[in-house]
Amino acid sequence: MSRKGLVADRRSQVVAAAVAAASVALLAVAPASTASPDLAQGGSAPRAGDTAPDHHWLVHSSDGQPGLLAPPVSSGLAGAASAMTLESYRVVPGLRYRHWLETDERGTVQAYLLRANLAKPGLSLQYAGLSHVSDRGVLTELLARDDAVAGVNADFFDINDTGAPLGVGVDEGRVLHGQRSGWITSFTVTGEAEAAIGATPVVPRIVGRPGIRLTDFNSPYIPPDGIGLYTPRWGTAPGQSVTDGAGFRHVRQVVVRHGQVVSNTRRVSTGTAITGKLLIGRGDGAIALARRLPVGTQLAFRVSVDRAPRVAVSGSKVLVAGGQVVATEDTQLHPRTAVGIDTDTGRVLLVVVDGRSESSSGYTLRQLADLMVQLGAEEALNLDGGGSSTMAAKRPSGAVEVVNSPSDGQPRRVPEGLELVYTPPAG
Numbered sequence: 284m285s286r287k288g289l290v291a292d293r294r295s296q297v298v299a300a301a302v303a304a305a306s307v308a309l310l311a312v313a314p315a316s317t318a319s320p321d322l323a324q325g326g327s328a329p330r331a332g333d334t335a336p337d338h339h340w341l342v343h344s345s346d347g348q349p350g351l352l353a354p355p356v357s358s359g360l361a362g363a364a365s366a367m368t369l370e371s372y373r374v375v376p377g378l379r380y381r382h383w384l385e386t387d388e389r390g391t392v393q394a395y396l397l398r399a400n401l402a403k404p405g406l407s408l409q410y411a412g413l414s415h416v417s418d419r420g421v422l423t424e425l426l427a428r429d430d431a432v433a434g435v436n437a438d439f440f441d442i443n444d445t446g447a448p449l450g451v452g453v454d455e456g457r458v459l460h461g462q463r464s465g466w467i468t469s470f471t472v473t474g475e476a477e478a479a480i481g482a483t484p485v486v487p488r489i490v491g492r493p494g495i496r497l498t499d500f501n502s503p504y505i506p507p508d509g510i511g512l513y514t515p516r517w518g519t520a521p522g523q524s525v526t527d528g529a530g531f532r533h534v535r536q537v538v539v540r541h542g543q544v545v546s547n548t549r550r551v552s553t554g555t556a557i558t559g560k561l562l563i564g565r566g567d568g569a570i571a572l573a574r575r576l577p578v579g580t581q582l583a584f585r586v587s588v589d590r591a592p593r594v595a596v597s598g599s600k601v602l603v604a605g606g607q608v609v610a611t612e613d614t615q616l617h618p619r620t621a622v623g624i625d626t627d628t629g630r631v632l633l634v635v636v637d638g639r640s641e642s643s644s645g646y647t648l649r650q651l652a653d654l655m656v657q658l659g660a661e662e663a664l665n666l667d668g669g670g671s672s673t674m675a676a677k678r679p680s681g682a683v684e685v686v687n688s689p690s691d692g693q694p695r696r697v698p699e700g701l702e703l704v705y706t707p708p709a710g
Contacts, residue, residue, distance in 0.1 A: 341449075342599050342648065343617045344669025345442040350615030350638075353647050356388040369393075372679060375432050375705040377403025380676045382686065385654070389616070390644030395674045395687050396658065397433050397633040397703065401476040404708040408472055408631060410454035410594050411437075411700035415518035416501045417447040419696040422673045426683060426702050433676040433683070434702035435620050435633045436695075437596040439466075439667045441503035444524050447517070448698050449503060450597020451483050451588070458586045459516060460501035461485025461597075468601060470622045470664050470701075471592035478624045478631050480601060480662045483589050487512045490583040495571050497562075500586050508567035512584065515557045522553025526565050535569035537562040537576050544580040547572065560584065596666070596701060598622070602652035603663035610652035610665070616645035618672035618690045622701065623660030632660050633701060635674040639690035670695045 343350060370382040377400040385392050401408055411425040411434055412418075419440075426434045438448040451461035451469045461467065462485055469483035487500040498509035505511040505525050513521065526534050538546040540559035551563060564572040576582070588595065602610045602621060618638035624631060634655065638645020646654065648665060655663035670691035677683045685694050 341439055342612060342665075343615060345439045345667050345671055346669045347442075348639075348669055350617040350645065353389055353614055353616050374677050374703075375406065377401070377406040378433060378703055378705070380433065380686070387650075389650070391642070392646060393637040393643040393688065394654065395635045395637075397435070397674065397676065398658075399631045399633070399703055400629065401472070401478070401631060402629055405706045407476070407704050407706075408478075408594060409702050409704055410452060410459075410596065411702035412452070412454065412459070412698065416452070416460045416516055416698065417445050417503075417518040417521075419446045419698050421685075421694040421696055422675050422700055423683060423685060423694070425697075425700050426675055429702060429704050431683070431702035431704045433633075434674070434700045435622075435635055435666070436671045436673045436697045437598075437620075437666050437699045437701050439597075439599060439671075440698050445503040445521060446698055447501070447503040448597070451485055451595050452597075452699060453588060453592050453595035456591070456593050458485055458500065458588050461588065461595075462499040462502050463487075464498075465506075466597055468599075468664065469595045469597045471590060472594040472631075473590070474593045476629075478629075478662075479590075480604075480622075480624065480664045483592065483595055483597070485586065485588050487584065487586045490585055492575070492582075495575055496568075498568070505563060505565050505568070507565055510562055510564040510568040510572065512586070513557060513561040513563065517557065520552035520555045520557055520561060521563070522551050524553070525563060526551070529565050533566055533569060535562075535564045535572040537564075537572050539582050542581055542583060544576050544578050544582060547576055547578055594701075596699060598664040598666045600648060600665040601663070602648065602665050603655050603660050606656070606661040608649070608652040608656060610648040613647045613649035615647060617647075617668045618643075618670070619646050619648075619651045619668045620666040620672045620674075621651055621655055621663055622666060623655045623658065623663035625659040626661040627659070630659070632658055632663075633674070634658070635672050635687050637672070637688050637690070639669075640688065643688070667697070671697050673697070673700075 366385045368383045379398045381396045438450050440448045450466040452459040467484050472478050487497040499511040501517040536551045619636040621634045636646045637643035673694050674687045675685045
């Protein structure tokens with residue numbers, strides 16, 4: 284066996300031994316009446332339009348897989364009973380990585396943390412993505428585009444259809460996708476490296492035409508009576524995949540090239556290259572496009588976002604606000620990804636918790652929020668979980684690798700992430 288193989292095998296043995304020890308400790312503290320967890324009652328698979336935050340699949344994960352029911356605990360909340368660090372090292376100046384086991388009355392989890400000091404010269408947090416909004420790749424593929432040293436997956440996405448993120452995406456100040464309302468709770472970073480969590484609406488509009496209200500920009504879903512704007516950055520023309528299957532009588536497509544409407548029809552293009560811009564309307568939005576934008580109309584567009592962030596990604600639920608836990612869901616165990624802000628120090632915390640496996644039970648949202656507070660976060664946001672939960676980091680060997688154990692058995696292809704890039708300061 285190679286030296287690398289021996290190291291990997293030894294690390295697996297250490298983890299297995301630690302999990303076994305933690306399991307013995309758990310048996311000692313678990314209430315005798317705790318039954319074996321069973322599958323929670325789930326619904327149908329997620330769809331792009333199902334963006335209401337109370338839909339269980341979009342609270343937890345894009346894949347829609349129901350989680351194990353969390354066993355009851357004697358204290359009402361599963362406070363941490365013990366923690367055992369398995370690995371910890373400096374990735375680059377200003378960025379540390381840690382992997383540990385944490386045990387409470389509900390089980391043992393493997394947790395991973397990237398703690399980033401964005402004030403450190405040369406270290407920056409960026410949006411990770413591919414060429415198009417609707418493209419997907421494994422996390423290490425996304426990170427490799429910018430030679431990032433570490434990162435995690437980010438927003439929930441339209442897993443069964445377009446593949447695009449549900450919420451807001453901003454990269455180096457350029458708005459890539461988003462909407463005016465709905466799925467807009469986001470983690471943002473300004474040009475001065477100030478991080479925040481809050482509502483971040485994206486406002487697309489036609490200059491000088493306030494009577495035509497655009498609702499979405501490069502979004503996987505256009506709401507009833509809405510109008511979506513699509514650019515080449517989206518990918519190929521989305522067709523009826525973004526109109527919830529609305530028939531041709533209720534949709535309208537306008538093609539704009541070189542600032543002029545060149546077609547206005549009921550036919551919605553699918554799979555063809557977007558040259559120029561597309562407007563797609565549903566219901567009243569379709570009527571407005573049909574009546575007000577005849578062929579030959581001159582148009583100009585603008586897309587703006589609140590607070591003009593340099594980076595933005597969305598998530599499902601605020602976990603922690605003002606140092607207080609605000610997450611209440613405490614029933615389903617899942618793999619989790621979260622981003623937090625330690626406002627006292629200015630550090631950004633990227634956290635992944637494994638789940639759906641024998642070695643890691645996963646966390647409820649309430650447990651995840653408690654963990655973020657324990658780590659020092661005064662603000663925290665839940666990102667996409669389940670099989671999407673992935674963390675990658677540069678190893679002491681120099682290779683950037685996935686460091687957690689994704690529940691699909693392999694890293695899932697996702698559309699975006701948050702990445703940390705390091706450029707050594709000159710001199």
